[in-house]
Amino acid sequence: MQTTTLSFSNLHNHGELFANLFRARKQSFIIHKNWDLPESEDMEFDQYDTPQSRWIAIHDNGAVLAGIRLTPTTARCGVYSYMIRDAQRGILGGSIPQDLLYADAPVDEQVWECSRVFVSHDIPQMYRRKVHFKMVEAMTGSARELGATRLIALTGATWPRWYGRCGLEAEAVGRVLWIDDGDFQCVSIDLTAKMH
Structure with a gap:
């Protein structure tokens, strides 16, 4: 199993890794979850897949097993910045409520957004924990190399069950929300303990 940070x-x-990552995203988000996405x-x-973002691919023998997108909270492309902030500002016009955060969305070069996180549904359950780690x-x-001290993410509301097991130090920064097919919550992931 390999990891590659793409830009x-x-x-x-x-x-083909970049294209395969986007194909795997389609399988995860459009085919499996039935989300209405481009x-x-x-x-x-989507509109956040710009040169400002980075994409992490976990892959093995050409198959993409999992992926993550990292976008700086200072990103700008037309009217868009990053997903959580744009949802809060009400410009997405989709299913993410504007009150997803307790405070204003950060705009800080040391804070990056983590989005489009997925694990392929083809991976057997016994192998998933290894992929998560x-x-x-x-x-x-990758976030540390980019200068991030903190990540923010809109993630499944079950995050407290597995973040600690994976070595992530995080706290809720928004209420639990029902979005499309499940409960989600915004979290802040502290990377300062990992700065060495």
């Missing part, structure tokens, strides 16, 4: 400046070094050429994407290791390592 627009290095994706040419990784063959797609083209068998790939899922690899995801956390890659996410925290």
Whole structure:
């Protein structure tokens, strides 16, 4: 199992991995979860997939097992910034409520958003924990390299059950919300303990 952090400046070094990550996102979010998201050429994407973001792929023998997108909270592209902030500002027009955070969404070069997190549904249950640990290791390592001291994420409300087991120190920064197919909550993940 390998982890690769992709950016627009290095994706040419990784063959089909970038496209395969977006194909795996389509399988996870559009096919499996039935979310209404943009797609083209068998790939899922949105307005936050810009050169400002980074994508972490956990892969094995060409198959994408899991993925994560990291976007700086200072990002700007037209009217968009990052998903959590744009939801709070009411410009997404979708199913994410504006009151998803207790306070204003951060705009800070040391805070990055973690989004489009998925694990392939083809992975057997006994292998999933290993994939989760690899995801956390890659996410925290990449975020630290990008200068992040904190990540924010809109994640499944079951996060308290597994974040600690994976070595993540996090706290809720918003209420539990029903969105599309489940309960979600915004969390802040502290990376300062991982800065060494």
